[in-house]
Amino acid sequence: MNKAVGSQWNATEMEEAARRHLLSPSEAMEKLGQSARPLLSRGDGIYVIDAKGRRLIDGPAGMWCTQIGYNRREIADAIAEQALQLAYNSPWYTVNSPSAELAARIAAMTPGDLNRVFFTTGGSTAVDSALRFVEFYNNVLGRPEKKHIIVRREGYHGSTALTAACSGRAGNWPNFDIISDRISFISSPNIRLAGDKDEAAFLDFLVDEFRQEIARVGADKVAVFLAEPLLASGGVIIPPKGYHARFKAVCEEHDIVYISDEVVTGFGRCGEWFASEKVFGVVPDIITFAKGVTSGYVPLGGFAISERLLDKVSGDNARGSNYSNGYTYSGHPVSCAAALANIAVIEKDGILEHVRDISGYFAERLHSLADLPLVANVRASGLVGCVECLVDTSSPNVTDFDKRIGARIDIHCAELGLIVRPLGNMCVMSPALIITREQIDDMIGILRQGIERAAAEIMAGELV
Incomplete structure (x- = not known):
């Protein structure tokens, strides 16, 4: 199928192009090329x-x-205006105004001392970068063995090699080499799996299981607990009341970083900018975000991190280190301008x-x-x-x-x-x-x- 660049395609031609040339996420390979979505x-x-x-x-x-929602002129105008003013800057050497303003706005929304923001390209890279920061953190602190990640069955955290390995939806695993001995899974907090236990007893069981897994691996080796406030792609699984606060307390006992993956719940989905503290009762060490930050108009993700963690590996404690993780499109000015416009609409309306x-x-x-x-x-x-x-x-x-x-x-x-x-x-x-x-x-x-x-x-x- 040949079509000149710039020529007008009708719907039939576009469907045919997708059928013949597009490889979509979660593609059923036995039907590849037979139909288009x-x-x-x-x-x-x-x-x-x-x-x-x-x-x-x-x-x-x-x-x-x-x-x-779709078709909001405010977002389209912000995207166009920023693209004309400054379409791109290299985040390795410069910063742009929208990214600086957006970081400050997000820092004002986050709980506790999560006042520093790192921008990525989406949810997968946000979680990947947060996990990589924890690796960096423990290496700088001279704890190279403290790298183990604990996650939940039925959780979902992304599609990079690392975040896919952290995702407990086993249906995503076949034919990918993603299982890692650095990662272990504990039970989903799905009350339907509680058997004859009531909610309080089920919560006790989940906390005890977490403690047992830390003991099995060794607290000196467990680096991070990664958890969505609710397990979205796992089927909107809502943990028992008090779940996150109790897990955070266990993390604090063993110097384990608590990451709240708010890629789904952030930016209003649960009625707050971030759901961790006000909805689920926990102040994490790191919060990841994406999706709703721009209402999906353009890609953007990132994480907000505690000053307490940063203080241990910065300034006089840096030990010559350099957090070299980053992306060509980190803090992209057009994406950040879209996010600022999105936040303005959420506030105005x-x-x-x-x-x-x-x-x-x-x-x-x-x-x-x-x-x-x-x-x-x-x-x-x-x-x-x-x-x-x-x-x-x-x-x-x-x-x-x-x-x-x-x-x-x-x-x-x-x-x-x-x-x-x-x-x-x-x-x-x-x-x-x-x-x-x-x-x-x-x-x-x-x-x-x-x-x-x-x-x-x-x-x-x-x-x-």
Whole structure:
């Protein structure tokens, strides 16, 4: 297929180009080149419009990121203006005004003394860079053996070699050499796995397991505990109340760095700039962020770090060290300008307050689906929720058939006007933060129909 540069492509030609030339994330290789994913042409508010003109509610907000919605002129203007003024600077030799201002703004949002910000290109590189800082930190302190990372099963932290190895979603592992003896996994804090334990007993079990894993590895070897406030891609798993504070206390006992991965929960998803302290009761040593910092308009990520940690490896304590980790696009001026405009919109429109006001209604409407025969569990925090579907709702075990049900629900919902990002058997909803009550009703109404249609197919023997 040949097409001159600058010539106008129609939708059919673009779909063909994608089918023949584009390698997409999570590509099913046995079907490579046989079909193209749905082609989107534009977005507006909480909606996306595909190449056929169909208007769909974007249930997952892209990938948990379009906080202020699509088609916001303020962001587009900020991007264009900055591109014309200064499109790029080398972060190795210079800084730019938007990155300096954004670092100061983020430092004012973070809890405790997390007052220094390092910018990357997205969530994976944010977490990777934070973990690399911990390596650097312990090497400078003369503790080269203190490098072990503890993470949770069902957690997700990225797609670099290191962050993929830290992600406990085993479905992402086949055919990649990512398992590392530097990394170990402890239980997911999913209450559905608690058996006959109540929430308090389950929390005690999780904390004891963490202590046992530290003892097994050796506290002198464990460097960091890496945890999302809620396990987003694991299915919106919300830990028992007090979980993070108790884990942080254990980390402090053993001089272990606590990283809160807020790539999903940061910038309003749970009604706060960052969810760690105000929603989940913990002040971490490092917070990672991405996604919502620009509402997905352009790539940007980073981490904020405690002055307490930095003081140990800077100034008179630097020992000649140089934190040489960085990227060509660290602190990119256009991305940082977009983030500043995004923050301005969130403040001007009172979006954090809106999320806090509407999140109870969102959870209530999600829970209204619990009467459906396929629905095993519903959970929500802020404007992120999950409806977990199982044929046998009494069992926590997920079968391949359950995962096919999730895919069918997604197909039915798309036909009805809603994108569902199925995580196997789990229907995850994390809409743009500007969503209204009426739009929530529309979204949940379509999701109900999609689940009912899948259930009817099972009953008719059409889905096996």
